[in-house]
Amino acid sequence: xxxxxxxxxxxxxxxxxxxxxxxxxxxxxxxxxxxxxxxxxxxxxxxxxxxxxxxxxxxxxxxx
Numbered sequence: 001x002x003x004x005x006x007x008x009x010x011x012x013x014x015x016x017x018x019x020x021x022x023x024x025x026x027x028x029x030x031x032x033x034x035x036x037x038x039x040x041x042x043x044x045x046x047x048x049x050x051x052x053x054x055x056x057x058x059x060x061x062x063x064x
Contacts, residue, residue: 004036004037005036005037006036006037006038006039007034007035007036007037007038007039008020008023008034008036009023009027009032009033009034009035009036010023010024010026010027010030010032010033010034011023011033011034012033012034012039012040012041013039014039030051031044031046031051031052031053031061031063032044032053032061033053035055035057035058037057037058038055038057038058040055040056040057041055042054042055042061043055050062050063050064051063
């Protein structure tokens with residue numbers, strides 16, 4: 001989760017509502033599912049060596 005994040009990039013809920021420990025553990029192995037800036041669902045693609053996520057408002061995020 002980046003420094004400007006307002007939402008959890010795994011569950012999409014506001015960061016202040018709960019601890020998100022399980023979300024951080026899951027994110028160690030998975031790409032972001034929600035945009036950390038607006039909380040909208042992202043479309044993601046996983047390949048053997050990398051992943052990418054694209055949100056409707058804030059664009060592309062990659063593992064590289």
